[in-house]
Amino acid sequence: MAHTALLSYLLVFSAISAACVASDPDMLQDVCVADTSSGPKLNGFPCKPDTNVSAADFFFAGIANPGVVNNSLGSLVTAANVEKVPGLNTLGVSLSRIDYAPEGLNPPHTHPRATEVVFVLEGELDVGFITTSNKLISKSLKKGEVFVFPRGLLHFQKNNGKKPAAVIAAFNSQLPGTQSIAATLFSATPAVPDNVLTKAFQVGTKEIEKIKSKFAPKKA
Template sequence: MLYLLFLADIKVNGFACKSEANISASDFAFEGLAKPGIINSSVGSVVTTANVEKIPGLNTLGISLARLDYAPGGLNPPHTHPRATEIVFVLEGELDVGFITTANKLISKTIKKGETFVFPRGLVHFQMNNGDKAAAALAAFNSQLPGTQSIALTLFTATPAVPDDVLTKAFQVGTKEINKIKDKLAPKKS
């Protein structure tokens, strides 16, 4: 709630709340989504956030944005947002999008420029650019800081590592396959 702006400067939720005298338009504005993010990941996509860490005025207001950029063939791999529902709007190109329900049903669709799609709170979802040119989307979340868990990275690159027997049992394959995935997903040394 904005009323905190009328009080002495304090922290709420760990973020600064400015007094009325000190707030300005810059607390509520952000220019960082204007340009495509630089894609240098192996999956061919990048996420640029516009949450309370970037826009102080969002504190306590329960909403945020992100920009998603995809190279041709790029994937925003299966992930969850522990604290938010997401709705995307395609800015450029087209995307194959999908989420899986708690009854293990895949709900998917190809969406084009100007179209929207909803990923309900907490469910695993992904977007893939199967076109031959770059794509981009804007995502809105009903949390000031929705959080993200990229499923493959969470399971295969956490520190310390998730125990091998958890992974071999969960995926029902041997340590050879598990180690292969771990190797592929490990951050590259320069």
């Protein structure tokens, strides 16, 4: 009896396993153009009706030309994600263009939902990421070269040259998300308590308040 019960269990388990392996995890329609007006639902946007789908849903010209860099960091990110290209919904890919002024920095940040690959369009960059064992992996890049930043790891790009630089960044997510470490810590709403930041950075309250003031919204 015990042998029969065990055999039955194994047969059921095998059938379930086979069904899982044979299942189709990808979308079961040709396209699912995002209805961005509805807001994100579960793990993406709902599909808008096929009758409303057009070529414009799959097109974006925003990264064709250099962006105007006019901030203190000297870099500008122009995203081509599902919010700009609704046809990317459920496809798991997106792009960004990043422009750097001379000495410009894309500050330390993470993408919690994607690995990033950058291709240098113009100029030269020093790039790097930090592993969870606190090891810096860095490289100097030139035009035409590629570098990978693993998903979720802290990374940066710095233009140390005297000429502008630019990259195209590819992500394996339609909406990779970005957390810039300094801005996240010093401009969060509500604010991260000063006693947390003073202890974390081993500095006094005056230093923390000074840094926070740098990230405060500028008054018109």
